[in-house]
Amino acid sequence: MRPRYRRLVSWTLLALALLMVVTGLGITDFRIVEPLTVGLLGKALSFQLHSLLWIPFLAVLLLHMAMSCRIRR
Numbered sequence: 001m002r003p004r005y006r007r008l009v010s011w012t013l014l015a016l017a018l019l020m021v022v023t024g025l026g027i028t029d030f031r032i033v034e035p036l037t038v039g040l041l042g043k044a045l046s047f048q049l050h051s052l053l054w055i056p057f058l059a060v061l062l063l064h065m066a067m068s069c070r071i072r073r
Contacts, residue, residue: 016057023050
């Protein structure tokens with residue numbers, strides 16, 4: 001049962017990290033990201049998502065770090 005939680009936390013962290021990168025690029029390089037996302041991710045939406053995603057990203061990152069420290073002990 002434990003490996004399932006570790007795997008879930010790891011994949012969630014990866015998904016959030018990729019979203020953070022894509023939305024960050026959507027803010028700075030919106031002329032490239034907007035056509036790649038078929039107009040779904042414009043500059044304004046990228047900024048909103050990027051601003052909202054840092055809290056879940058930080059929470060899952062801390063959980064991932066806590067699980068890693070606990071496993072090594």
